[in-house]
Amino acid sequence: xxxxxxxxxxxxxxxxxxxxxxxxxxxxxxxxxxxxxxxxxxxxxxxxxxxxxxxxxxxxxxxxxxxxxxxxxxxxxxxxxxxxxxxxxxxxxxxxxxxxxxxxxxxxxxxxxxxxxxxxxxxxxxxxxxxxxxxxxxxxxxxxxxxxxxxxxxxxxxxxxxxxxxxxxxxxxxxxxxxxxxxxxxxxxxxxxxxxxxxxxxxxxxxxxxxxxxxxxxxxxxxxxxxxxxxxxxxxxxxxxxxxxxxxxxxxxxxxxxxxxxxxxxxxxxxxxxxxxxxxxxxxxxxxxxxxxxxxxxxxxxxxxxxxxxxxxxxxxxxxxxxxxxxxxxxxxxxxxxxxxxxxxxxxxxxxxxxxxxxxxxxxxxxxxxxxxxxxxxxxxxxxxxxxxxxxxxxxxxxxxxxxxxxxxxxxxx
Amino acid sequence: xxxxxxxxxxxxxxxxxxxxxxxxxxxxxxxxxxxxxxxxxxxxxxxxxxxxxxxxxxxxxxxxxxxxxxxxxxxxxxxxxxxxxxxxxxxxxxxxxxxxxxxxxxxxxxxxxxxxxxxxxxxxxxxxxxxxxxxxxxxxxxxxxxxxxxxxxxxxxxxxxxxxxxxxxxxxxxxxxxxxxxxxxxxxxxxxxxxxxxxxxxxxxxxxxxxxxxxxxxxxxxxxxxxxxxxxxxxxxxxxxxxxxxxxxxxxxxxxxxxxxxxxxxxxxxxxxxxxxxxxxxxxxxxxxxxxxxxxxxxxxxxxxxxxxx
Numbered sequence: 001x002x003x004x005x006x007x008x009x010x011x012x013x014x015x016x017x018x019x020x021x022x023x024x025x026x027x028x029x030x031x032x033x034x035x036x037x038x039x040x041x042x043x044x045x046x047x048x049x050x051x052x053x054x055x056x057x058x059x060x061x062x063x064x065x066x067x068x069x070x071x072x073x074x075x076x077x078x079x080x081x082x083x084x085x086x087x088x089x090x091x092x093x094x095x096x097x098x099x100x101x102x103x104x105x106x107x108x109x110x111x112x113x114x115x116x117x118x119x120x121x122x123x124x125x126x127x128x129x130x131x132x133x134x135x136x137x138x139x140x141x142x143x144x145x146x147x148x149x150x151x152x153x154x155x156x157x158x159x160x161x162x163x164x165x166x167x168x169x170x171x172x173x174x175x176x177x178x179x180x181x182x183x184x185x186x187x188x189x190x191x192x193x194x195x196x197x198x199x200x201x202x203x204x205x206x207x208x209x210x211x212x213x214x215x216x217x218x219x220x221x222x223x224x225x226x227x228x229x230x231x232x233x234x235x236x237x238x239x240x241x242x243x244x245x246x247x248x249x250x251x252x253x254x255x256x257x258x259x260x261x262x263x264x265x266x267x268x269x270x271x272x273x274x275x276x277x278x279x280x281x282x283x284x285x286x287x288x289x290x291x292x293x294x295x296x297x298x299x300x301x302x303x304x305x306x307x308x309x310x311x312x313x314x315x316x317x318x319x320x321x322x323x324x325x326x327x328x329x330x331x332x333x334x335x336x337x338x339x340x341x342x343x344x345x346x347x348x349x350x351x352x353x354x355x356x357x358x359x360x361x362x363x364x365x366x367x368x369x370x371x372x373x374x375x376x377x378x379x380x381x382x383x384x385x386x387x388x389x390x391x392x393x394x395x396x397x398x399x400x401x402x403x404x405x406x407x408x409x410x411x412x413x414x
Numbered sequence: 415x416x417x418x419x420x421x422x423x424x425x426x427x428x429x430x431x432x433x434x435x436x437x438x439x440x441x442x443x444x445x446x447x448x449x450x451x452x453x454x455x456x457x458x459x460x461x462x463x464x465x466x467x468x469x470x471x472x473x474x475x476x477x478x479x480x481x482x483x484x485x486x487x488x489x490x491x492x493x494x495x496x497x498x499x500x501x502x503x504x505x506x507x508x509x510x511x512x513x514x515x516x517x518x519x520x521x522x523x524x525x526x527x528x529x530x531x532x533x534x535x536x537x538x539x540x541x542x543x544x545x546x547x548x549x550x551x552x553x554x555x556x557x558x559x560x561x562x563x564x565x566x567x568x569x570x571x572x573x574x575x576x577x578x579x580x581x582x583x584x585x586x587x588x589x590x591x592x593x594x595x596x597x598x599x600x601x602x603x604x605x606x607x608x609x610x611x612x613x614x615x616x617x618x619x620x621x622x623x624x625x626x627x628x629x630x631x632x633x634x635x636x637x638x639x640x641x642x643x644x645x646x647x648x649x650x651x652x653x654x655x656x657x658x659x660x661x662x663x664x665x666x667x668x669x670x671x672x673x674x675x676x677x678x679x680x681x682x683x684x685x686x687x688x689x690x691x692x693x694x695x696x697x698x699x700x701x702x703x704x705x706x707x708x709x710x711x712x713x714x715x716x717x718x719x720x721x722x723x724x
Contacts, residue, residue, distance in 0.1 A: 143592035206712065
């Protein structure tokens with residue numbers, strides 16, 4: 001009974017905490033809300049008239065939305081880059097900040113679900129795909145698997161994070177027997193969400209570009225460098241703007257892990273390219289369309305090489321201890337990795353998978369303004385969720401926000 | 415909705431009512447609130463929102479839905495539109511064969527299909543795509559031209575390969591659908607429940623024949639052009655945001671007629687019939703002509719055969 005009352009208080013106090021803040025905080029939230037407004041306006045047109053407002057067509061039936069979805073599943077999976085060193089190796093500098101990885105996963109998953117929702121033609125029928133309520137084609141359809149995997153992972157992270165924060169708020173030690181199994185479960189689940197998402201494309205004989213056994217490993221390798229790239233920048237911002245102590249060694253350790261995963265990612269990309277180009281069967285057309293252009297169509301070529309170059313440079317920057325431990329080159333590396341994987345696991349994955357189409361036609365797809373608008377709205381939503389969660393989590397981590405030591409204003413209000 | 419009189423043609427035995435009444439209750443309860451919220455801001459009725467998958471409906475529910483649809487279409491197109499749910503004929507498995515040596519690429523099949531099956535005229539949707547190929551290259555989609563537009567066909571040095579749904583025995587599109595909105599009927603036709611499809615387009619990614627079409631916008635069909643004899647799982651008018659495809663003209667073939675594309679073909683390139691009937695023309699073609707399956711290596715096991723008649 002007492003726990004329920006305390007938890008209620010925790011929720012209310014958290015809510016209060018999110019509505020007060022310095023001017024910069026209000027500005028940032030207002031900016032995100034404005035972007036979300038833009039997204040909603042863009043989406044309304046699509047909701048009214050259909051997906052005709054996008055530039056997707058029968059030839060390229062998935063595009064920007066599904067590309068972003070795929071990329072963000074990777075970001076969500078990357079939380080385990082913090083969980084493993086923190087909980088498996090009990091490495092203290094990272095354990096202190098592991099919760100931030102989980103918060104990032106939650107925000108990424110919110111964006112994933114958003115991108116799926118805006119991509120479907122009949123959003124009003126979303127309940128058809130909900131377990132128990134709808135009619136899920138399980139286990140036959142990988143999309144049904146993905147619905148289950150993504151939602152379970154979201155729920156799991158949400159429960160763990162809420163519980164940990166609540167315990168800190170209530171000044172109690174968390175029950176290890178409850179948290180550890182869940183945290184350890186989150187490791188295979190993080191792998192599974194990205195594996196299932198890869199299999200979603202992988203299992204289609206109609207699309208040779210995706211029908212490659214190393215697709216899932218490539219997904220994991222790229223995820224484990226793109227997600228942490230976002231985290232590294234974020235950790236530095238938090239360190240600057242709050243009293244949160246994040247040790248240099250934690251950041252450098254993550255960067256070192258990223259060097260390995262990026263190297264592996266580049267290796268797998270090269271393996272795929274070798275197989276396609278050297279074999280030179282008819283199926284080479286897809287990777288050719290991506291890297292070299294096909295029959296006079298070169299739309300993706302500059303992006304593809306940008307991705308490769310960014311990846312290579314970032315790999316070197318993170319590999320050499322000297323540049324890894326230099327803040328300027330480290331941050332450049334993070335941005336390069338982000339750009340590289342965003343291209344590779346977004347449009348660089350979806351578009352060549354569908355171009356040329358199954359009857360050989362090349363339809364040049366570029367996202368429409370509606371798609372860009374809706375996507376920025378969803379990104380804004382994700383950042384907003386992340387910001388609000390951080391607004392609560394950081395004071396809790398600092399010990400400023402507990403039941404006894406509540407911020408003055410909220411204490412007065414209560 | 416009150417008890418509606420049974421509609422003729424809706425006598426399809428579409429499975430026994432599900433024993434899981436609890437599951438139904440959960441669904442109804444869980445959705446009612448959302449339905450109320452959603453229907454407030456759209457022109458979607460609560461029944462429409464809560465309507466279940468075709469294969470889960472009992473006879474009475476189906477009759478009610480059909481009556482509702484007929485009323486809706488009749489009002490929209492200002493003429494009597496019927497919606498039938500004709501059951502498959504026992505002992506029938508439909509098969510199709512196309513003679514590549516005779517097809518001249520005139521695309522009459524494409525337009526007969528559009529007319530028969532009430533495809534959207536704007537945006538334009540066609541279920542058959544005719545590829546012009548080089549005789550020197552053979553069947554190679556990477557060198558095919560779907561947009562050929564010469565004053566006269568056939569063009570010297572070319573042959574023509576119409577592609578439509580292959581009604582695979584092992585259909586990848588059915589396998590991937592996350593909500594069982596598309597399935598293979600006992601007579602071998604793969605159909606779509608337009609009232610259940612969520613429009614995720616996974617089936618389009620899975621189809622090796624580019625046979626599935628999506629209603630990217632609100633489909634427009636001038637009332638004077640509608641074919642009013644429609645089938646629930648076939649040529650009834652579609653809403654926006656759902657996938658559609660060739661059904662071997664289910665509204666005709668289940669009543670013993672030929673598909674529109676077979677009927678219109680001026681060269682007799684298109685053959686259609688019951689694969690289970692040893693005396694059928696389709697069986698004759700398969701047993702006596704040089705037949706090939708398009709993308710055979712994908713093991714989709716099409717019931718659509720290409721052959722060289724001469």
